[in-house]
């Protein structure tokens with residue numbers, strides 16, 4: 001059987017294995033180095049969702065791939081975009097400052113990682129988490145809750161702050177030398193940055209402030225979606241990423257593109273029951289009317305679309321082409337809507 005060689009230690013592998021959650025940020029890179037340095041075989045896991053803000057390519061994550069390449073370790077990317085929706089909809093431990101259910105999200109991800117740890121014969125899981133770095137999920141109490149609820153008690157090692165927690169099973173069994181682990185806490189990254197020299201880490205992305213669910217504007221749209229469409233799925237979430245959103249009625253929403261790129265995005269996201277508008281003269285935005293319209297809101301949606309086609313002048317008429325849910329291709333002429341039509345509708 002071919003023997004595996006760890007490119008960092010260049011030692012022959014027949015060793016204990018660990019699964020590292022690798023976001024590709026500095027913390028997870030340093031944590032991986034600390035474990036690799038102990039001669040432990042590491043495989044990286046990265047979970048992606050529709051809420052990720054990293055540079056993505058296909059269903060992958062460029063930052064984690066780059067980090068795994070630098071570390072010389074294999075990476076498995078798991079897309080949990082669909083599965084995470086139920087967590088976002090109904091989190092047991094509530095939301096953070098936006099619609100981010102960080103505790104439930106971590107618990108879900110760690111449960112998945114635990115399954116993978118078992119399948120792959122690894123001894124433990126490790127992360128780049130630092131005590132006190134994030135207000136919701138990295139408080140001591142929250143970290144203990146996440147560990148307990150995910151069923152990883154004793155199996156979850158946080159190399160950057162391990163000495164601030166009781167020893168894990170891997171430390172007790174002597175697989176990991178606790179003396180070589182760290183006791184970093186707080187939001188400052190000084191400790192991790194000082195380690196970049198020791199590990200010769202030159203290139204790492206700035207730390208991200210969280211996923212899209214922590215963004216105020218996106219969170220408002222998400223809250224609106226959960227309120228009015230309990231059975232929402234991934235295409236509804238994708239639509240939240242683009243355009244200006246208007247709540248026309250509890251069952252109907254209008255989304256107006258902000259630029260040409262969004263025109264194409266919205267056109268691609270149109271489903272069979274949507275009505276799509278496109279300002280033709282003057283040329284302007286694409287918009288999508290979604291929900292059970294029952295024939296209502298067509299003229300209002302067209303006049304809101306016209307308002308954005310006219311821009312600052314906001315005068316005159318706009319020729320609008322629209323495609324009905326029955327597949328008809330129609331035209332109408334309308335002026336821009338007044339302030340009252342917009343009031344209270346913008347999400």
Ligand code: SF4
Pocket residue numbers: 051100101102103105106137209210211212213214
């Ligand atoms: S910021 Fe987003 S991805 Fe990160 S733990 Fe919170 S909900 Fe999950």
